[in-house]
Amino acid sequence: MNTTSLVGAALLALSVTAFAQAPAMKGAGGVMTDAKGMTLYTFDKDAGGKSACNGQCATNWPPLMAGADAKASGDWSVITRDDGAKQWAYKGKPVYTWVKDTKPGDMTGDGFANGAWHAVKN
Secondary structure (H helix, E strand, O other): OOHHHHHHHHHHHHHHHHHHOOOOEEOHHHEEEOOOOOEOEEEOOOEOOEOOOOOHHHHHOOEOEEOOOOOOEOOEEEEEOOOOOEEEEEOOEEOEOOOOOOOOOOOOOOOHHHHOEEEOEO
């Protein structure tokens, strides 16, 4: 195999790895976080793979958005929001961050609104 072939094979392997990664990772205590280390949450009012958090709710609880070409993998799926945008869901529940979490590791939204919001744990 020549150098060009090796470089091509390496680039192909990197691109396949990038597409196979989950949209989030496990943080401290098994809590799921986004790529920035911010805690992910689910909302009790979401049902049937549909987000009930729109408008001001989505301003306070930004959805973990998925690219138009995002594909389901393992426990992760993609839902379509009311506005047509794509959002990640974990085990069928749409996931969000919380604007009042200011640094990685914050979990100030867990139990918010009479317990309707929950940090995602795997």
